[in-house]
Amino acid sequence: MALFHSVSDIDYNEAFAKHAEIIHLMGRDVEALQLLKRAKTVRDSLQIELLNTQTEQVKSIHDVYLLQQEKERNYRYLQIIIISFLIVSIIAITVFIVYTYRARRKLERDEAEMRRMTDEVELANSAKERFLSNISTSISQPLDEVVGNSLLLASERQIEDQQRVAISEVVNKTSSDLMQLINNILDLSRLEAGMMRFILSDVEIFSLIQDAATGTSIGNGRKINIVCPQSALFWSHIDGPRLLNVFNNLFAFVISGKELQVAIEVNQEGTELMIKVYGTLLAHQNLSQDMIIRNEINRMIISHFKGVYESKTEAQTPYIYLTLKGNLTSFDQN
Known part of the structure; x- marks a missing residue:
């Protein structure tokens, strides 16, 4: 221990x-x-x-x-x-x-x-x-x-009556063409400035095209062939006189020796009109100044109403193509 x-x-x-x-x-x-x-x-x-x-x-x-x-x-x-x-x-x-x-x-x-x-x-x-x-x-x-x-x-020069009549006709025609050119220039200026006034109404397009073709045929002595849907009407809310002026411009200048043809079709929904105009000089190149102005007026008017206006110069047969908005109705519905 x-x-x-x-x-x-x-x-x-x-x-x-x-x-x-x-x-x-x-x-x-x-x-x-x-x-x-x-x-x-x-x-x-x-x-x-x-x-x-x-x-x-x-x-x-x-x-x-x-x-x-x-x-x-x-x-x-x-x-x-x-x-x-x-x-x-x-x-x-x-x-x-x-x-x-x-x-x-x-x-x-x-x-x-x-x-x-x-x-x-x-x-x-x-x-x-x-x-x-x-x-x-x-x-x-x-x-x-x-x-x-x-x-x-x-002037006081002595002019034969026949020559005076011929000169008067030249003056009248030239004055009329000059006034038309000036009016076209003014319309183009108003359209570019957005100052063009439009009066809208419901317009039946087939009848309006037929009226323009009839007036042109009577004035120029040329027949216009129109192909459009039968037993139907196409209504568009648009300025009728302005649209009539568009077709008058298209039908006024016709290629010499060719028949002016208008082919009209409607899309499947019946809401858009597709128009082709053959034989018009406005569809060609090397246009005169008056034709250029008319083409531009047509384009701006159609564009204002949500449509298309084109010159198909590259096609084998040149033509103007344009579209319009609206509604297709049959005669019975109308």
Whole structure:
């Protein structure tokens, strides 16, 4: 027991218990019982102390684990913050690049549009100059002829009656053509400025085309062949006199030696009229200034009523193609 006392409390206590057992074998039970109680008390205190020591060790390990967890958590938070910052930076850079790209594309489109508009203005100015030059010639020549012949008729020169009649007819025809040209120029100016006044009403197109063809046939002595749907009427809410003027322009200039033909079709829904006019000079190239003006007037009038007006000069047989909006009805429905 003296050897164990300075080395190990546990071994000393066990030796103490052996001592109590030896005392018990010697018959000294009371003393052995006291020794056993003392040994048990010491053993319990040692176990409690050991348990407290283990508990402290567990607490220390737990504290170390918590510190490590806190460190890892802080490290993860730092990683999340860095990753979030990188993502936000990438998104901001991407948005900036996209915005810069779009701004550059818009700038390029605006520059291209400005160049296109500049080219169109230059072309328009050039066309305007050519138009004014041609118009000046188209007006001045017949005007000079009218003035010259009028002065001739008003002079005191002796002119035979037959020659006077011929000169009067020339003056009348030239004056009429000149007035028609001036009226066409004024109509074109009103259409381009959006100042043309239209009086709308429900017009039956087949009858209107027939009226224009009849008037032209009587005036020129030429027959006009019209092919259109039978037993039906096509109504359009349009300016009838203006549309009649369009067909009068088409039928007034006929290719010499050819019959003027008008082919009329209706789409399946019965809402659009498709018209082809063959044999009119307005469908050809190298037109006179008067024909160019009439073609442009026709196009702008038809376009105003949501239609199409095109010169098919590239076709084997050139023709004018135009469309009109409206409704097809049968005679019974009408």
